[in-house]
Amino acid sequence: DAGITQSPRHKVTETGTPVTLRCHQTENHRYMYWYRQDPGHGLRLIHYSYGVKDTDKGEVSDGYSVSRSKTEDFLLTLESATSSQTSVYFCAISDPVGANVLTFGAGSRLTVL
């Protein structure tokens, strides 16, 4: 996956519990992103980061928070998971000079019961 590792790859949790998904990159790319993928909705941007401690909201950010304390790590947190957050979550990276090319991780499948 071109130096992108997501963990965990699969998680089942209960409504109301906190969940943190981790994205780790070895490419030293400046930009990192979290997407969710659901049937009929394609890929939707949750949050993104332009650099360490520099993050912003995407189109579906409600119920999610992120943190980036190091260039290589981007964490996505669901403070209190809901069933509507059952989805496959993808991390992606890009380089400012990369001509709009995104490189994706393998995904994290989250099921909220």
Place this chain on the structure above:
Amino acid sequence: TQLLEQSPQFLSIQEGENLTVYCNSSSVFSSLQWYRQEPGEGPVLLVTVVTGGEVKKLKRLTFQFGDARKDSSLHITAAQPGDTGLYLCAGARNTNAGKSTFGDGTTLTVKP
């Protein structure tokens, strides 16, 4: 949010047939990407087109960017079972790739 409409949503064909997938929008994009995704994996970039009217070929795959940079097509010649997957188009309006708008995808099944 700009919309990208992909069609068809599902396509099931026999090995050796040709097919075309369309990606349409009312918005102008600075570039458009096509990705292919296999089950259990993340999308992988196939091509980027940036110039109106541009045509790019990748083996049996031909990609075209509309003259007005609002639409694109992907044509596969003599499809093979290995072409099976989800094809996604994504349009970018600036240099921030992550803020691209994604289509909902076309699920292609090529039967042997």
